Amino acid sequence: MLKRKNVVCLILSLILVLSLFGCTQTPATETGVEQSGDTPTSPASDENTSDTSAESVEPVELTFWEMLWGPTDTWTEAVENLVAKFNEEHPNIKVNVQIIPWDNYYQQFLTAVTSGAAPDVSTGAFQQGIQYAAMDEILDLSSIVEEWKADGTYDDFLPGSIELHQYNGIQAGIPWNADPRVITYRKDILEQAGVTEEDMPKSWDEFMEVCRKIKENTDAIPFSVIGVDQNSNHTMLNFMFTNGIGMCDKDGNPTFNDPKVVETLEFFGTMLEEGLLAKGSAGYKVSDLDQMLVTGKLAMGFYNVTRIAQSDPEAGPQLRIMPPFPAEEGGTPRCLNWVNPIVAYKQTEHPEECKIFIKWWIENGLSLFTDGKAEVFPARQSFMDDPYYDDIISQECAEYINPNGTSAVWPMENLFTAFAQIDGENYIGKPLQEVLTGKTDYQAIADKYNEMIKNAIAESE
Numbered sequence: 001m002l003k004r005k006n007v008v009c010l011i012l013s014l015i016l017v018l019s020l021f022g023c024t025q026t027p028a029t030e031t032g033v034e035q036s037g038d039t040p041t042s043p044a045s046d047e048n049t050s051d052t053s054a055e056s057v058e059p060v061e062l063t064f065w066e067m068l069w070g071p072t073d074t075w076t077e078a079v080e081n082l083v084a085k086f087n088e089e090h091p092n093i094k095v096n097v098q099i100i101p102w103d104n105y106y107q108q109f110l111t112a113v114t115s116g117a118a119p120d121v122s123t124g125a126f127q128q129g130i131q132y133a134a135m136d137e138i139l140d141l142s143s144i145v146e147e148w149k150a151d152g153t154y155d156d157f158l159p160g161s162i163e164l165h166q167y168n169g170i171q172a173g174i175p176w177n178a179d180p181r182v183i184t185y186r187k188d189i190l191e192q193a194g195v196t197e198e199d200m201p202k203s204w205d206e207f208m209e210v211c212r213k214i215k216e217n218t219d220a221i222p223f224s225v226i227g228v229d230q231n232s233n234h235t236m237l238n239f240m241f242t243n244g245i246g247m248c249d250k251d252g253n254p255t256f257n258d259p260k261v262v263e264t265l266e267f268f269g270t271m272l273e274e275g276l277l278a279k280g281s282a283g284y285k286v287s288d289l290d291q292m293l294v295t296g297k298l299a300m301g302f303y304n305v306t307r308i309a310q311s312d313p314e315a316g317p318q319l320r321i322m323p324p325f326p327a328e329e330g331g332t333p334r335c336l337n338w339v340n341p342i343v344a345y346k347q348t349e350h351p352e353e354c355k356i357f358i359k360w361w362i363e364n365g366l367s368l369f370t371d372g373k374a375e376v377f378p379a380r381q382s383f384m385d386d387p388y389y390d391d392i393i394s395q396e397c398a399e400y401i402n403p404n405g406t407s408a409v410w411p412m413e414n415l416f417t418a419f420a421q422i423d424g425e426n427y428i429g430k431p432l433q434e435v436l437t438g439k440t441d442y443q444a445i446a447d448k449y450n451e452m453i454k455n456a457i458a459e460s461e
Helices: 002-036 043-056 072-089 105-114 128-133 142-151 187-192 204-217 229-242 259-273 286-295 351-363 366-370 381-385 392-404 419-424 429-436 442-460
Strands: 060-067 093-100 121-123 174-186 221-224 298-304 319-322 335-344
Touching (some): 093 351, 128 419, 174 229, 174 392, 204 221, 259 429, 259 442, 335 392
Parallel strands (some): 221 298
């Protein structure tokens, strides 16, 4: 009787152990299903579910090429801080940023895209979205714009800036900064020369008279431009616009051999010949003009908006922005204003994550300007309400740029595919470089580069 009782107890214990073993397996299987979202149908399915679960906790990685839009120290830190903030708020996405210098940027991007090594996202030059959209390499960002139209953010962008970056029905890029070209001058040097605010020039002739007064009454160089790289392009375009001419007419026909272009080249030749334009302009960089303005060696310089007005306690208060003026009094004043985009590339394996990042980056990017000391302005107008922009330089830029800002492709309304080659190969700036180095056959120079522009347009069609 005792033996039978022991056998019964042994059987009951075995049943209990088996029951407990079964209970411990069920939650593990259910947890795997919850993580993966799949229903296991076999042991093989369980194995696949486990692998998928492990992969899902790893964040998607995006490579972001960010251009150097400000001083290296402040800009790099601001970009890295903002990327870190995005990564913290989006644990399923990890953005890895690389700062790209402007030197040889055109070839660097072209090589990367054509070799299948494009980044997922990048900022870049004005034409970049259209250039690579024409090559079918750009991700359509229209869904972001539609969201902004629905919540009102769309109205915060500079008028026409979003449409400027549309190509064949897609949104090839989202504008995020405005990069105007202006004449910065030292108020104290102009006052020493006898030039007051009421004497601000209203034509090329009056501007040359201001330069002559500076030369006669001060030790400063009257005026300088930046002759190297794309800055020569920017200078030439700006002064062409003030003379009422673009590189093409509104229908896209090249106009670089127009008499107004020749007049523009001659204007710089005359300035150089009279000693009103720095002889070293052909080789100057941005840092050169900054240094010359700070030290008082230069009275006026044409380039992007300098931030030394905020960073230099002595020279800064003396710097002002000259209102744009036309070639002839009574004409239309214009100033070149680049509206630059952020883009995503079709080569990415994570298009939706790219869109999430781009939308967030633009919506939360104020610190790039305020902390990064960006030498560009926001494309979002509300950002200009920040106290950071209370300085006189920013206020004058806002006053002069908004009514007079001119797209680089004016009088055309939209970017065209050949612009990338024309800008990248500096077909507009090289003619000015020739003049700055002493060449004076202005018509021949204009004819030569008009043919290059014409060929670039033909090859892109």
